[in-house]
Amino acid sequence: MLSDNPGFSKRPRVVIIGAGFGGLTAAITLRKAPVDVTLLDQHNYHLFQPLLYQVATAGLSPAQIASPIRRIVARQKNVTVLMDKVVDIDPLQHEVVTATRRLPFDYLIVATGARHAYFGNDQWEEFAPGLKQIDEATEIRRRILLAFEKAETATDEAERRRLLTFIVVGGGPTGVEMAGAIAELAHRTLRRDFRHIDPTESRIILIEAGPRVLSAFPESLSQSAAEQLAKLGVTVSTGAAVTGVDATGIDLKDGSRIGAGTIIWAAGVTASPAARWLKVDSDRAGRVVVDAMLHPAGLENIFVIGDTATVTDGNGVVAPGIAPAAKQMGHYAARAIITRIAQRPVGPFKYRNYGNLATIGRKSAVADFGSFRLSGFFAWVVWCFAHIWFLIGFRNRIIVFLDWVVAYFSFARGARLITGGED
């Protein structure tokens, strides 16, 4: 029964850690290669992270943005999927170490992604969860919806105001998307749902330490995003650095304090512990420093890709921490392995920028395609189609599309369930 175990095979063994955009693309690219692939992930599903904020704001269900990894590669016979958690890598013995086994490899692709970072203040996480995993998204959804429920029964006016204040820390795409979606939830979806509170009086505050939101976009699009957020009823505070987070609000560097019932952290990421496992150099955000072939220094059989890596050439960082970059790196690493097995020379990784998108609520977005830029409704249509197109699984695509069509016209957000936790 274990005859197809990589350990008994003579074909090169490729282990891929992480079935996100990068790892999954690598596995699929290897589908016809003469290798045995083991795809390891701590979850049994591939998560379409760009839409995770929609789960957190009750627009979509978890299953609509997550596909079982086994289903995706079911017919790809050279892939074995393992649901397991990596605890270490032994680069000299060529083994990946999990709690229960040691997996030998000839080639290793590390695609373990990133976590949100609290810049040394991990105690803030309890009060301001981040948004990287499904369980975090349903927990944030629970907190947002419970805040309205508690406000409905609050007897103290100040407490009610606090409960109806929602703070999103971090003005990158996730923060902008979260703030816009919460504003729509409060100002449109829930408008008629309560008797003692008026959800349209909710305050949604987007806190950004830098001078503008969406700093990875051109300044004109940042400006447009800020205006579109304001139209949705989001208060944007730029140049506001958070110095404290607790159960009832946040403190800012200027000494002011904002009380809030719900605080969401979208302010920064740190890579997974891959650099520590590999005992190699990392940058400030914990990303493994790799060369133009995506190898950490001195480890020619190991590729580090996606958010876990920082690729530099002579001119600085080569690829941003977004899904298309991770997919390109996954594709590159797989092709490099195939090329090396065929004993041909491998060229360096080259990032191709196909554009950058961020959405702001139900009908506006910004899109930067380098040579041209879009904002507003048309950018939102582009955003919708791009996200449905890249969503894995045909069934998910049609159901998400249908959900969006209904939500667009009705403002309903169907997944308004408070689940999990005990209150």
Place this chain on the structure above:
Amino acid sequence: MLSDNPGFSKRPRVVIIGAGFGGLTAAITLRKAPVDVTLLDQHNYHLFQPLLYQVATAGLSPAQIASPIRRIVARQKNVTVLMDKVVDIDPLQHEVVTATRRLPFDYLIVATGARHAYFGNDQWEEFAPGLKQIDEATEIRRRILLAFEKAETATDEAERRRLLTFIVVGGGPTGVEMAGAIAELAHRTLRRDFRHIDPTESRIILIEAGPRVLSAFPESLSQSAAEQLAKLGVTVSTGAAVTGVDATGIDLKDGSRIGAGTIIWAAGVTASPAARWLKVDSDRAGRVVVDAMLHPAGLENIFVIGDTATVTDGNGVVAPGIAPAAKQMGHYAARAIITRIAQRPVGPFKYRNYGNLATIGRKSAVADFGSFRLSGFFAWVVWCFAHIWFLIGFRNRIIVFLDWVVAYFSFARGARLITGGED
């Protein structure tokens, strides 16, 4: 802001505990009545319980079978929804007691439903969870899917066999539906997903203490259900009483033991603690004994309905513990309140039997309409349409319909996510 609080109103105050089929129907029936309704539930959603087994077996997402209560009654201005947990009722003071408040009522409708019962063996729950709540359904889904994952990496053949054995205790509609759905998951959906195990070798065992499954149906339909289950690959054991449940299997009265990786409890229900709150008589299953007007003895302003009540007349029990009966009782209680406010006489509750349905997998079912009976594919079509028809929320209806169409032709079960818990 509290001006529409029932406490300040002179209109009769109706408190409804529970927004299941009975409570929600009562609230909606009161939509034009000159009363102030408070609808209390510990969750923020109405759950379409007949489809909960589909969440437990990864066919549907929680949000597809649950609608936010607030949305359902958003435009019904005389209803205030409260998300709160009842801890007691004071029938003499006419107050409902929650952890944080006392709610006065002129009329009370108790529709708190039922829980699964372990017949005095509550320690079994940990090993054999039941299926009444969304969090239980996602937990069962997690266990079923994890069993396959663990079997895939098991190195011991006996352990692998145990992990691939699924026991459902209880041959009522829920047990039959669960067993059929697990069989389809194992034998069809997951067929190609693993490399070291063959999911089609899974054993699904349905254990029933009585002489036949679906004992509430005519014997010919029980027979048909058993045959349809066998065709799906379910082993049906009737006359098998469970005497022990632990982490690795169950013990039967005949002294035999069956090892299993997943055990699901569908063997019996007990009513919520309403009888204890009201200090009134209950039957063996904990249901409040009510008269033909659905009042517990001596409490003329209190109605107990649905699974929480046992309605008897001279000829025995009047209504079964199914959704249509709960809805009829909810409607009756609301009409009775309206009639009494109009100072007209109230007649007794009469149950109308519109039939009884149970489904067995992807394309068979049994249906008992009294004068005629159906089984097989046509019964399944009836079952599908009945369930989609009664599913609350238009958006949910079309999305569930679409999901089923896709699942019917593809055998895919889209919600195969292992979420929650730490393993």
